[in-house]
Amino acid sequence: MLDQVVNLAAVTILGVLEQAYFSLKVIYARRKYSVSPPSTTGPPEFERVFRAQVNCSEYFPLFIVILWVTGVFFSQAAASFCGLLYLWARFMYFRGYSESAHGRLAPLYLSGKVLWVLIGLSALGVLNSMGQVYLRLDALQYLSGILTG
Amino acid sequence: MLDQVVNLAAVTILGVLEQAYFSLKVIYARRKYSVSPPSTTGPPEFERVFRAQVNCSEYFPLFIVILWVTGVFFSQAAASFCGLLYLWARFMYFRGYSESAHGRLAPLYLSGKVLWVLIGLSALGVLNSMGQVYLRLDALQYLSGILTG
């Protein structure tokens, strides 16, 4: 049974490692720009790194939750692929935002698009499961039956 | 097996959609009140929308986690019902807070109460499972046996 979620678990660990990396970057930025906790304001260079990390942290639970629902109810392979793409987009976002407020935009839009794809796939998977449970229908199997003749 | 969690998954997707809606509202407020990232301070109208979204984001992981523990260890139906109520309360909270700091209070208290109900039900369910595993007792079945004569 664990083989049906092992790739999701691997993507999850990568996601946690990425968040740990972002947190370390904020600690370095605090030292470099002499912004001691609890303060969170300082030069724009510090604030961009700080806000990049906060934004990634804010989206992390949404990402993990929708990754797993997609992986369990739709397809582990599709979810894992989107998951890796999302983590890569977030890495580029963090790097871009650290350099300039404008640099965050392109990868932010990419990460947003990947999230919407995951939301769409998870909704498909869950609606299909609800159809099976409550209406005894299996729309996804029916469709793939049509497609494969 | 998935039928035992499919409603939890559906509530989870609704929760993710709600958070996405709140994030879009912050983006619109940033434009309307000309507050460019990484800044998070501005007129009170912007700060209320911003704080409403931050507060909902902060509670989202607690909500999802306790929703699933309740759904798996106590009852999927009870958890899903409380989950929908929580999401509705959070929607009213966001709307109320956007209008005035006072407007956030009533739905905030409601969302808090729903969370406490979920915490209580999840604790009941988990304690019952621990009793089964470690003491070979089944308190919930025993109680329902008494209640149904």
Place this chain on the structure above:
Amino acid sequence: MLDQVVNLAAVTILGVLEQAYFSLKVIYARRKYSVSPPSTTGPPEFERVFRAQVNCSEYFPLFIVILWVTGVFFSQAAASFCGLLYLWARFMYFRGYSESAHGRLAPLYLSGKVLWVLIGLSALGVLNSMGQVYLRLDALQYLSGILTG
């Protein structure tokens, strides 16, 4: 099957209760130092309590996610033990930070170390499962076979 995750669920509920306790502490600090929402700045005494809660909230999803991956793919007992240690370290962190910025450091480092242990154990467990699924190897069983002769 639930007996394989019931301790993880119990640690999770404790974690949610701890976060609820931190949130209440912020509400009390808002009243004590007269900092009304949506404002989040005020005397350092308030800002330390506020930042302590924000930091714990930020790490909570990482903690829960890595707790469950470790518990499911490596060992429920090891994950639950690390989980309790983490929650204790976070409690000491919150108390220490409330008193002084310096007081947060020792428990923060402890909580960080526990997280790294969990990340390491989860990676071991997931890599082992991937070996089983994709290479038909079972490294952990092989190692324990060597160790027990």
